[in-house]
Amino acid sequence: MEKMHGTRTCRQGFFCCILCSTIYIFIASILHFIPSIKKKKLFHRMIDFSFMTFTLLFFTHLLVHAELTQPPLFACDSSNSLTKSYPFCRTKLSTSQRVNDLVSRLTLDEKISQLVDSTPPIPRLGIPGYEWWNEALHGVAYTGRDSRFNGIITSATSFPQVILTAASFDSNLWYRIGQAIGAEARAMYNAGQSSGMTFWAPNINIFRDPRWGRGQETPGEDPLLTGKYAVAFVRGIQGDSFEGGKLNGRLQTSACCKHLTAYDLDKWKGVNRFVFNARVSLQDLADTYQPPFQSCVQEGKASGIMCAYNRVNGVPSCANYDLLSKTARGQWKFNGYITADCDAVSIIHDEQGYAKLPEDAIADVLNAGMDVDCGTYLLNYTKSAVTQKKVPVSQIDRALRNLFSVRMRLGLFDGNPAKLRFGNIVTNQICSKEHQDLALEAARDGIVLLKNNGKLLPLPKSNTHLSLAVIGPSANSSYTLRGDYFGPPCKNFTTLQALQGYVKNIIYHQGCDHFAKCPTASIKEAVEIAKKVDYVVLIMGLDLAQEREELDRIHINLPGKQQELIKSVAEASKKPIILVILSGGPVDISSAKDDNKVGSILWAGYPGEAGGIAIAEIIFGDHNPGGRLPITWYPSDFVRVPMTDMRMRPDPSSGYPGRTYRFYTGRKVFEFGYGLSYSRYAYEFISVTQNKLYLNQSSTYHKVEDLDTIRYKMVSELGTEFCQKISTSVTVGVRNDGDMVGKHLVLLFVRPKEHRKGNPLKQLVGFQSLKLDGGERTDVKFAVSPCEHLSRANEAGLKVIEEGSHFLLVGDEEYQIDIIV
Numbered sequence: 001m002e003k004m005h006g007t008r009t010c011r012q013g014f015f016c017c018i019l020c021s022t023i024y025i026f027i028a029s030i031l032h033f034i035p036s037i038k039k040k041k042l043f044h045r046m047i048d049f050s051f052m053t054f055t056l057l058f059f060t061h062l063l064v065h066a067e068l069t070q071p072p073l074f075a076c077d078s079s080n081s082l083t084k085s086y087p088f089c090r091t092k093l094s095t096s097q098r099v100n101d102l103v104s105r106l107t108l109d110e111k112i113s114q115l116v117d118s119t120p121p122i123p124r125l126g127i128p129g130y131e132w133w134n135e136a137l138h139g140v141a142y143t144g145r146d147s148r149f150n151g152i153i154t155s156a157t158s159f160p161q162v163i164l165t166a167a168s169f170d171s172n173l174w175y176r177i178g179q180a181i182g183a184e185a186r187a188m189y190n191a192g193q194s195s196g197m198t199f200w201a202p203n204i205n206i207f208r209d210p211r212w213g214r215g216q217e218t219p220g221e222d223p224l225l226t227g228k229y230a231v232a233f234v235r236g237i238q239g240d241s242f243e244g245g246k247l248n249g250r251l252q253t254s255a256c257c258k259h260l261t262a263y264d265l266d267k268w269k270g271v272n273r274f275v276f277n278a279r280v281s282l283q284d285l286a287d288t289y290q291p292p293f294q295s296c297v298q299e300g301k302a303s304g305i306m307c308a309y310n311r312v313n314g315v316p317s318c319a320n321y322d323l324l325s326k327t328a329r330g331q332w333k334f335n336g337y338i339t340a341d342c343d344a345v346s347i348i349h350d351e352q353g354y355a356k357l358p359e360d361a362i363a364d365v366l367n368a369g370m371d372v373d374c375g376t377y378l379l380n381y382t383k384s385a386v387t388q389k390k391v392p393v394s395q396i397d398r399a400l401r402n403l404f405s406v407r408m409r410l411g412l413f414d415g416n417p418a419k420l421r422f423g424n425i426v427t428n429q430i431c432s433k434e435h436q437d438l439a440l441e442a443a444r445d446g447i448v449l450l451k452n453n454g455k456l457l458p459l460p461k462s463n464t465h466l467s468l469a470v471i472g473p474s475a476n477s478s479y480t481l482r483g484d485y486f487g488p489p490c491k492n493f494t495t496l497q498a499l500q501g502y503v504k505n506i507i508y509h510q511g512c513d514h515f516a517k518c519p520t521a522s523i524k525e526a527v528e529i530a531k532k533v534d535y536v537v538l539i540m541g542l543d544l545a546q547e548r549e550e551l552d553r554i555h556i557n558l559p560g561k562q563q564e565l566i567k568s569v570a571e572a573s574k575k576p577i578i579l580v581i582l583s584g585g586p587v588d589i590s591s592a593k594d595d596n597k598v599g600s601i602l603w604a605g606y607p608g609e610a611g612g613i614a615i616a617e618i619i620f621g622d623h624n625p626g627g628r629l630p631i632t633w634y635p636s637d638f639v640r641v642p643m644t645d646m647r648m649r650p651d652p653s654s655g656y657p658g659r660t661y662r663f664y665t666g667r668k669v670f671e672f673g674y675g676l677s678y679s680r681y682a683y684e685f686i687s688v689t690q691n692k693l694y695l696n697q698s699s700t701y702h703k704v705e706d707l708d709t710i711r712y713k714m715v716s717e718l719g720t721e722f723c724q725k726i727s728t729s730v731t732v733g734v735r736n737d738g739d740m741v742g743k744h745l746v747l748l749f750v751r752p753k754e755h756r757k758g759n760p761l762k763q764l765v766g767f768q769s770l771k772l773d774g775g776e777r778t779d780v781k782f783a784v785s786p787c788e789h790l791s792r793a794n795e796a797g798l799k800v801i802e803e804g805s806h807f808l809l810v811g812d813e814e815y816q817i818d819i820i821v
């Protein structure tokens, strides 16, 4: 199945030629010098002919090879005496000294030319062009500008779309995926096959509304989960593992936390992201929208931030000084570059009318702290903004210092990067077996078993006479498996093809016309097929024509005639059917959930290039599913809530139900964190180091408004040291009561004993993944920090801890801890 990669074929051929030529030179030399053999002229000629042929082949190969590989783009070529003399090329100086020197040498026009994503070279200083815009959400991907896959590299490992990878709740897995993507990206650059190493991933906006078309790109609806994903992915892709995590600011590749902030609406009922003004309370900003960004920057040490299109409380994010300069650079100590989303600067004037003139928009973003524009707007209007004294050149210099610092940290001003620190990362990394195996592991570990009545799954795999119907619009598509923001995968393999590896006797039917949209379905044919076979696997759900960037959904039902098709096939089938849902966002599949003839349901997100194999392995029991939903699955009537309402907290007086498992008060189809397995697991709380937390060291406290009797403390008043002191270690025993080995996720939540207005109903505190054999048990430890995990934001956006009792929750087990203020 595996297709040999272009580069590897080339490399192997190259070595093969050298080897063959050497052998022939050796044989020919021996023949020349042995007189007795010299007489055998025919044989001698044969050898000579072969020798010449191979020499010719060898040189042809050298030529071809030389044509294919190009040197990477870099500045400060040590063989160039001119550039060598510049202080900005001296690696012994600090980055800030080098950057200051470089910026001081630029003319105003040169400076302006560097403020956009496609920067031109500055030949007089030996500086090549650079492309800031690169994508690698779940594998190195295509972008609008880069021609990365046109040369010797034609593919990259396609990991599952992020929403499914998140369902594994496994930081180590996320880290390894980041590493693999970073290595493939660096290898491409080293081989001269790309013009940039600043990747605009991860997307860590909270998946607030099930209709959001880009929800699939995110790790889901929980701020803690999203923050942890960000940290792991960023550390991996930036190369945190090198030199024991002490890279000293150096970057394998650069990550970008996007989109700051409260961006989670693309295009819904005539409202689009360019004009949308998200009205967000300080409270929701503090304990929902901002925490993932803070983690991404502070803990992940991300070297990039993207400011979003939308306005927040009237102010465009890219023009928000408080957000970019005070919060990100000031409070979070961000030291990378800030890019605008593509054309986000032009809309500040053209669509939002926030800036009167184009020059005002330029001044707004540069004065706010944005460094680079994806687009051309800054090329066109920065000079006039300077002439009109709307923006000082010092702001441009600040932006350039941030930009060139990142390019230097990537090692692009130290001579040929292929000979430097990350130079040993070469093209054999791309689509390597390890990376493709990792893509399969991620798909396996993410897929969620939503229903398994009467242990229908796994199907018997030893039964060679088994007949199977595989029905569905995406069953034989490798494209749908990828999800949005993809590159060309290492291999194209479909779910149908994977199932054919298990069962010979398969009848396939696409079931729907027009892909997942399914305006018409071949219900009669599908029913006839279903009657004939032992088992039916229906592969339904969404695709990119239903949900993607610039396309939010209007309803959250299965599209078109899918529902009818499922019901009819289930009714006709001999045994209960197996339903596989491909989707990023949740779908209301209540009727399948409640239908006894639908025996099993799997949610597979968009599982990437190896996703079909993972689905087949789970159906036939070669893998025990253990993924959990990273988002609440709402019933279809949830869509009566306007998508534009950003409030997380419910408002009972107006019937507003709130959002996500932390606040939503309505009925759910499936809960956040839900997921079954072929094994059953039992838990018990073994120990909790502190179950009474005394915050009454000082007698000052505050009282909750309207509830005179409830006291609380501000987290800032308690101080970091005290917060550490009251940190609690929780040990939970876990036992696999089944007989099948499985990777199991332990999710620890906390729930207040008495729910008060404005507080989360429940909150994720930690998660760990472990592998347990059938019958095996083990202990897992969690660190619970009350200041972080038992607090909430007040209406002013400040963290507070209230007195009262909480339950720690694992599965159905509860453990009470009390807070005394």
Ligand SMILES: *[C@@H]1O[C@H](CO)[C@@H](O)[C@H](O)[C@H]1NC(C)=O
Pocket: 346, 375, 376, 377, 380
């Ligand atoms: C900038 O100017 C160029 C050339 O006149 C034009 O093609 C481009 O559309 C302009 N860009 C913007 C964002 O207005």
Ligand SMILES: *[C@@H]1O[C@H](CO)[C@@H](O)[C@H](O)[C@H]1NC(C)=O
Pocket: 476, 494, 496, 508
């Ligand atoms: C499934 O797709 C593959 C690849 O596009 C194709 O070769 C194969 O014929 C298809 N199978 C069926 C049964 O249509």
Ligand SMILES: *[C@@H]1O[C@H](CO)[C@@H](O)[C@H](O)[C@H]1NC(C)=O
Pocket: 003, 155, 488, 489, 490, 491, 492
């Ligand atoms: C996979 O399919 C796409 C489009 O159908 C094609 O461009 C690409 O070359 C294929 N990749 C491989 C590795 O076969």
Ligand SMILES: *[C@@H]1O[C@H](CO)[C@@H](O)[C@H](O)[C@H]1NC(C)=O
Pocket: 694, 696, 697, 698, 820
């Ligand atoms: C804190 O409260 C506990 C329980 O009410 C009490 O026993 C203790 O003396 C208080 N500590 C201080 C310093 O007031």
